[in-house]
Structure formats: structure tokens, C-alpha cells
Amino acid sequence: MEKEQFIKTYSVQRKKTDSIKWDALEERFGSNDLLPVWVADMEFATPETVRDALSERIQHGVFGYSLVTTDYFQAYQGWQERHEQSKFQEEWLSFSTGVVQSLYDLIDCFTEEGDAIIIQTPVYYPFSHAIRDKHRCLVTSDLILDDGRYVMDLKDFEQKIIDQQPKMFILCSPHNPVGRVWSEEELSAVLTICQKHQVLVLSDEIHSDIVLSDHQFCSSVSVAEGKFLDQLILVNSPSKTFNLASLLNSHVWIPDEDLRKTYQAWKKQYKQTENSLIGQLAAKVAYETADEWLDGLLQTIESNYLYAKKRLAEELPEVIVADLEGTYLMWLDLRSYVDKKQIKQVVQDEGKLAIDFGEWFSPRAKGFIRINLATTPEIIEQSINQLIGAIQQ
Template sequence: MNVAEFCERYAVERKGTNSLKWDALDERFGDPDLIAAWVADMEFKAPEAVLDALQKRIAHGVFGYSFVPNSFYEAFIKWEKQHHGYEVKKEWMRFSTGVVTALYWFINAYTKPREAVMIVTPVYYPFHNAVKDTDRKLVTCELVNDNGFYHIDFDAFEKSIIDNDVKLFIQCSPHNPVGRVWTEEELVKVLSICKKHGVLVVSDEIHQDLTMEGHKHIPSAIVCDGEFADRLITVTAPSKTFNLAGLLFSQIIIEDEQLRTQFDDYVKTVNQTEVNILGLTAAEAAYRHGQGWLDGLLAVIRHNYEHVKRHLHEVAPEIIISPLEGTYLIWLDLRNVIDPEKTKEFIQDRCRIAVDFGEWFGPEGKGFIRLNMATEPRFVELAVENILSNLGR
């Protein structure tokens, strides 16, 4: 399916549907008429198979208590194996209403108040919040920004662990917002350092399926034939891949029995609900039948990213665009063209775009913006046009 076909088939108007991205613009940005390029969801309907499965479930008319059937496990296990080479076992799996909720659970289950939890920044802002809200010590290690390409300074990473007696590291793989798909070599280094210092790793792999050509997501659990899996928790979901975030369903994978028990013991004190039947239904259908849709979506993301690169690079080469290896979120460094103090005024008031501002992801992000590419090309084209015209180009 090419880009035009995909958009023709799946693009929809979201205004007036209680959409956080579009209908909360006034509340969040103080302006209801911006181009919504912020929050990470899309202007596309879910795959037909998902809608059919949901409709069938709804037509049945009963929404009683449910459990996760074997058919779901089969679908997810097959997906992980085929796409990522990870052979997940059913007994390792747990569920939550979202990845962010699960991050709070992990911090509470595996660390004590005021113990140190580390993240590498800039990173998805709920990582910061999860550590602060649970009264843990937030340790940040800044990624190295090499002209837009970000990488980890492993010496600094190790030093931060030692200096702060870090107990838990929350990894973002692929990384939002800088678009990196960590290589095997990088993962080996990170996981080895964590192992050496007894640091438990939580790997948020929600963007696992959203990678660009030439980049392959490697689940941390299979690095070095699973050498690090006994000190690792993986969390992922169909919500980014298939645009299902509002259905509140995500998967947790804990291979180590002791870590699983620790998790279960904690979670029973805060969560006594079963899964959401519609989230579960949608997830199974997506993992079974969503491949064609996902291929079309990836073509759209690539197309939009190429558009931004081509036009900004030609006309305003001082804007640094981080290479998009994974996720559908591009990270732009505007500091060469706009005073970082004026980013908001420029992007929001003049260019009329609602973005995730860089400083939301950490102070080093000031002067940067994150733009969502999983949308119709017309929105991306308009955003680029507005940026260039307001720069006087």
C-alpha cells in the first residue's frame, strides 16, 4: 500500500472526538487552532481486522469480566518471535493498562523510597515523573549529541551508576525523542555495565515495531543469547504500533522467577482488576493481522520524514534533524535559527504548531522540538511551510 492509498483508507478527522492531541489544544497550549503535532498517536484508523474484532465483540453485547486467552498469548508470542527473534514464554507475561503505569509499578516493586533510579536524557518525560512521583532519587545521564546523532557516553553512564548507587535503570529502546535504535554493541555495553553494578534494567520497548530501513530493534532480553535476561524487565504494547493507546493494554515480560514474584507481590497491593476486554481483543487482532497496515504506516512515516529532511535541509540547513532510526517522532534542534528562549513563541504563536517542547524531555532539550510524523502528509507539509516562511525563507 502506498502513502496515498494508506491515507485515503485510514486518515480521519479527529477534532470533536475527545482527542487529547486535538481537542485539548486550548487547555494544554492555550490555543485551540494549532496543527497538532505533539502527543504520540496518529490520525489513522486502526487496521480493519482490529475494527472487525472489536465490532464483533461489541455486537455480542456483554462486557463481563474476562481473562487473557491462549489465543492472545499465541498471537503475541508469534509476533515477538517473527519480528524480533525473541521467544517469549506465556508464564513470563503480565499485563497493565499502560506502559507508564507499569513503570510506576516497577519502581515501587524493585526499589525503596529515595533509592536512585537512572535515565539517559533527553528522554520521554513520564520517565522523569515516574521517578520523582515515587519519591526516588532521579539520576540523569546526558546522551552525547553529535551534530544530531545521539549516543551514550559509557564512562559517564558507569560513573553515574557508581556515584549515585543506582538500583534501577529505565531504558528507552528505541529511544524517544532522539530516534535512536540502539545497536547490539551499545546494548551489550549498557547491559554489561548494569550487570557489573547490580543495576536492574527496565527496558521500555513500546516503539519496537517502528523502525526505519537499515535499523533493527534488538530486544534487550536476547542480547548475548539472553545473558542479561535475569536482571531485566521488558515492557511493550501494541498501542504505538497500531494506534491503540486509548484502549489501555500493554505487556510486561519478566523472565526471572524471583523478579516475577516480587512484581506480583507488589502489584496485588495496587491492582486487582483483570484486563480490559476491548484492549485485549484489539491487541490480539492487531498482532495476528496488522502487518499490512503497519507496512503502510511505516511508508507514511518515512515519506513525512523525507519531506522534512529534504525541505528543511535545502532551505534552512542550520536546523539539525536527528536521524530517524526508530519511533515516529522527529527531534529538531532549532538553536541555530531561533533563540532557545523564544522557541515557544516561534513554533506556537508564529508557526501555529503544537509540539512537544524539547525541555519537557530534560533541560538539555531546550531549543529543540519533537514533531510527530505518523500523520497525514498535509499536516507535515503545512508545518514545514510555516517554519520556513516564519524564518523568512
């Protein structure tokens, strides 16, 4: 679907709809008069096919205990095939209420208090929150910037593993916030290190469908034709792709039978939640029908990114914009213009923007910000104007 038609058909106003992004600004940022380009959801409605299926189900009027939605896995598999993604097996799948919830569960299940867990920073902040909340030791290996593009520091990563002996590595693929879609070679290198040192890999692939042109996503399960399946757990969800986060339906994929048995036993003891009927129905119909919708969304994200990048290059050429290969999150280094200590004053108090601050992703990323591009071109234009205006002042 053409970008213009996508924007015209699916843009929605979200203020006063109990949206965290729009209606929790006072609570989260201490001010209501900000333009929100923070938390990762979108100003776009899910496809009509999904809304129609939900309406029909709602009209039925009964929301009692439910089975897994009929043909759910076939719908997922069809989507994976059409989008040239990996083949998963149905027996690997369990449902959860969200990827972050699964991170907390899998840390509980596969590690003990005091164990070390490694992540590659800057990274989606619930990774470090989960590790700390669960009283595990946080080990970080910083990504390095190589000509506008972040890469893994494999030497540092392996050394940290040797020194601190983590039990688990939480991989973010594609990577939020630096926008990388890791290549098979990169994944193979990092998974080989984990295999060598017996580190269990938890691969968060929630952004796997949000991949921009010229890039190809590779799931950890497919790397080296499945060579790492016995030390791998994958989490993903339809929520990021189709804007369904509040419907509480996500996936945990465990290819290895022993790991799966351990998780099932843990779940029996600690997790007796039902599936989300509405969440599963929405996801199933989206997997069956939302190809064109996704195409329109990806064009919109890419166009917003190119616009923002161009404007910044023209007016603030020293801002470093990380190359966006995947995700809809743009990562900016403002340190050439703004003193790290004044970033909130400039961007939020003067620029009137609600963004994600770099230090949420790593203490060493003060002076960076993350902007959400999954919105209308008007909101992106306005937010870039406000950012440029505040910095130039």
C-alpha cells in the first residue's frame, strides 16, 4: 500500500484515549504540554480486517475460558513464509502476556539470585530493570559506533563473559535503540561465544517485522542452519508490528526439549495465566491479512526517518543519527550541541518534546535521545522543528 494512502487511512488521534504515550505525560515527564514521541507504539490503527474480527467476536458477547485460537500457528507460519522469515515449530511455542513479562519469567526460571546476566548497551531499558529487579548481577558490553553504524564489541563481550561468567545473555535483535538488523555473521559470532562459554541466549526479536528496505532480518534460530538451537530461547510478539500491545499476547519459543521441559515445570508452579482470546484473535487475523498494511507502515517509517535525517543534516550537521536498518526508533547523539547535563532542559523543557532519554538505555548514553518514528509526518516534522529550535536557541 502506498504511504500516502496508509497515512490517510490509518492515522488516529490518541489523546484522551487512556494512552500512556499521550495521556501519562504529567505522570511520566512532569508536564502535559509536550509532544510525545517516546514509548514504542504508533499513531496508526490496526487493519480493518482485525477490527472487524474483534467486533464480531465482541458481539458474540461471551469471553469465557478459551482454547488457543483455531489455526493460530498456521497463520503465524504463513506470515513467516510470505515475509521470508524463519521456520518455527509449533511445539516450541508457549504464550505469554508480553515480552517484558517473559524476560522476568525466563530469568526466574533459568538463573538464580546472584547469577550474572550480560546485555549489550545501550539497550531497551527493561532488560537491565529485569536483571536488577530479580537480584541478578548486571554485566554490560557496550556496542561501538563504526561510521554511523553500531557494531558488537565481540572482544569485550567475550572478555566480560570470561571474567564474570554470566549464565544468560539477553540479545536484542533487531536492536532497540540503535536500529541495527544484525547480520547472520554477527549473530553467528556472538552465539558461538555464548556456546563456547555455555551461556544461555534469550533472543528478543519483537522488532523482527520492522525492517527497512535493503535489509534482511535473520532470526537466531536460523543462524548456521539451527546450530545454536540447544542454547536458545526466543521471545517475540505481534504487538510491535500491528500495534496491539495492550491485548497481552506474546510468544516464547523454546526449540530445545530439555529447556522446554524446565520452563513448563516452572510455569506449572508459578504461572497459571490464561491466554488472551482477543489478543490471539487479533494476531491471527493480522498474520493472515496485514501484509499490505505492513508495507504501508514500513514506507511511512522509512520516509519519516529520511526526512528527519535530512533536516538534521541541514540544520544541525553535528548531530549523529544512527543508521536505521530496523525498528521504528531513531537514535540521536546530541552531544556536539548540548551539554549532557542540560539535555532535559533543552529537549524537554525548551523543545517541549517527550522523548526517551539516552541514560535510560545506558548510563554512558547521556546526551543521546530516542525518537519514535511510527507516527504521522506532521508529528515528525513538528518534533524535528521543536528539537532544532531548542538546540539553536
